[in-house]
Amino acid sequence: MALIEFNNVGKAFTSRSGAQFVAVQDFSLQIQKGEFFCLLGPSGCGKTTVLGMLAGFAEPTTGRITxxxxxxxxxxRDRGVVFQGDDSLFGWLTALDNIEFGLRLRGLRKGERRDTAMRYLELVGLHGQQDKFPAELSGGMKQxxxxxxxLANEPKILLMDEPFGALDAQTREIMQRELRQICTMTGSSVLFITHDIDEAIALGSRVGIMTAGPAGTLKDVISIELEERSRTDMRYVEYYAKIQGxxxxxxxxxxxxxxxxxxA
Ligand SMILES: Nc1ncnc2c1ncn2[C@@H]1O[C@H](COP(=O)(O)OP(=O)(O)O)[C@@H](O)[C@H]1O
Ligand SMILES: [Mg+2]
Structure with missing residues (x-):
């Protein structure tokens, strides 16, 4: 049995005028434990909708997710979510307290909480910024x-919706490398949404491509078999061309x- 299973999942929204809009249709996918799955697709194809249903924020109208x-x-808590924007931090808590928040809910003791939070703060390259409040940090830092x-919550499943979109190119590359390492280390399973082909090839063990909306669905799934994720590797170029096409x-x-x- 796969860790995550989407079985013919659909999601329709009803507008205020009562009209039905089908955002996602017949979406079926299995994600294995420890897998890093990247979901790619044009804007508006239903990527965020798919992630939201797996997170448990919205229910499918048809089909089943297990x-x-x-x-x-x-x-x-075993499904951690990182959103597209950077505005979900608590403005009244410092950077470190924000990271500690989930650990507090889990009942970790003060010392252990601090140590874990500091470790993850350093991991994302924010050493020395722990006492700042969100309003004192740049968009990329908040992200x-x-x-x-x-990550500090060490969730079994990480759901990330274009999390690096607001970062500069260098920071993004560092974060991508760190994220891959962390996930290999922790054995987390990831559903990572992006519209950036390079990012999908850099990160994914498999890349799923959605059809354009409305009624977005999975069109193709490609396994990425590359040791070094280098853009100069011929096979990288082939993956890129195939996905881009x-x-x-x-x-x-x-x-x-x-x-x-x-x-009309
Ligand atoms: N709560 C909602 N109510 C109505 N329509 C929605 C809602 N959420 C998303 N949609 C529509 O569903 C489609 C897919 O949206 P979304 O999943 O955000 O796409 P993506 O993340 O791929 O850009 C879009 O046409 C969007 O307008
Ligand atoms: Mg989206």
Whole structure:
């Protein structure tokens, strides 16, 4: 049995006028324990919706999502989430206290809490920033605190929604390397959402590509078999070209549909 299973999952939203909008349809995927799965797709295809359902924030309208065979009924601590934005930190807590927050809920003692939080603060490259409040930190720093906070809880499953989007290129590369190392070390399973092909190839053990919305679904899943994730490796270039071709096709298809709808 796979750790995570999406079985024909769909999600429809009802607008205020009562119209139904199908965001995700027939989404089926299995993620094994310890796997680093990257979900790629054009903007609006339903990536965040998929992640939100696995997190337990929203229920599927059709189909079923299970973790360890049990249907998801809400958020739990063994599924840690890092969002796209950087605004989910507690403004009245320091950087370190924000990272410690979950550890406090878990009942860890003060000394152990501090040590663990400091370790993750350093891991995300924020040594010396522990006493600052979110308002005193840059967007990228806040994003790294969020990541440290999620990692400090050592969740079984990490759900990350374009977590490095706001970081500069150098920091992003460092964070990608760290994240891979941490996940290999902890054996965490990851669902990582991105629209950046390089990022997906750099991180994923498999990369799933979604069709353009509405009614987004999985179009293709590719296993990345590369020891060194180097952009100069011929096979890296081949993966890139293959994924890019699929996504371009999807974006063009969506644009055509949009133009047709407007003309109608
Ligand atoms: N709560 C909601 N109510 C209505 N429509 C939504 C809601 N959340 C997302 N959508 C729609 O579902 C589609 C997929 O959104 P989303 O999952 O955020 O896409 P992505 O993350 O791939 O950019 C979009 O067309 C979006 O407008
Ligand atoms: Mg999104």
């Amino acid at each position: 973790v360890d065979g049990a249907t998801i009924s809400g958020p739990t 790294r605190i969020q990541i440290a906070r999620a 699929t996504i371009r096709h999807e974006v063009e298809r969506a644009t055509r549909q949009h133009t047709r709808r407007k003309a």
